[in-house]
Amino acid sequence: MHWRAAAIAMVMWACGGRTPSPGPAGGGHDEPTSAACPATFAAAETAGACRQVGATCAFPEGTCTCAPSSYCGGVEPTEEVLAQLRQPVWQCRRPRTDGCPEEVPAGACPQPGQQCSYGDCCISTSTCTDGQWVNGEASCPP
Numbered sequence: 001m002h003w004r005a006a007a008i009a010m011v012m013w014a015c016g017g018r019t020p021s022p023g024p025a026g027g028g029h030d031e032p033t034s035a036a037c038p039a040t041f042a043a044a045e046t047a048g049a050c051r052q053v054g055a056t057c058a059f060p061e062g063t064c065t066c067a068p069s070s071y072c073g074g075v076e077p078t079e080e081v082l083a084q085l086r087q088p089v090w091q092c093r094r095p096r097t098d099g100c101p102e103e104v105p106a107g108a109c110p111q112p113g114q115q116c117s118y119g120d121c122c123i124s125t126s127t128c129t130d131g132q133w134v135n136g137e138a139s140c141p142p
Contacts, residue, residue, distance in 0.1 A: 036066065044090040053088045062094035072121030074142040100126075105133040 037057035038044040041064065044057060050066035057064045069085045071077055077085070096102055100116030109128035116126045122140035126133050 037064070038090065041092060045092045047090050050088050050090050057090075062092055064090045064092040067091055070121055072141060104135060106135075107133060109133045 036050070036052035036055035038047050041059035041061040044059070044064040052066055053068070055066040066088050068088050069091075071082070071085055098116070099111070099114065104118050104124065105116065105126050108131055111128055112131070114128040118124050118126065119138060122138040124138040125136045127136070128134075
C-alpha cells in the first residue's frame, strides 16, 4: 500500500474515535470473551502484539481490542514506521470515571457546562449547553 494512503487510513481511523465495544452486559467476570484474548486485562495491556484483528476482550477493569496502531503526527512517516503501525496490538481502555459518556454523546445532557473530550489523536470536545450535547469539531495535529 502506498504510504500516503496508509497514513490517511490510519489518521481517519484515529480521528474516527473508534473505541472498543463495551463487551457483554453485566461484566463482573474474570474470563475473557474470546479465545484470542489474554487471560487478564493486565496481560493484554503488557502483551503488545496480537493476532486476531477485531477481537474484543471484556474484563472487569475495561475492554481491549486487537487492532493496528494509528499514526498521529505531522511528519510523513517512513515505510518502516508504517510497517510497524500495521502490526496489530492490544489497545485497552478503562471505563471513564469523569462522569462523561463513554462514546461521543448526542441528545439531552444532565449537567450544564459539562465538557467531555473524545479521541486519542484528533480530539473533539462535547459541551452540555442548554440541556443538549453540542459536539465540537475534531482538532488534529498538523
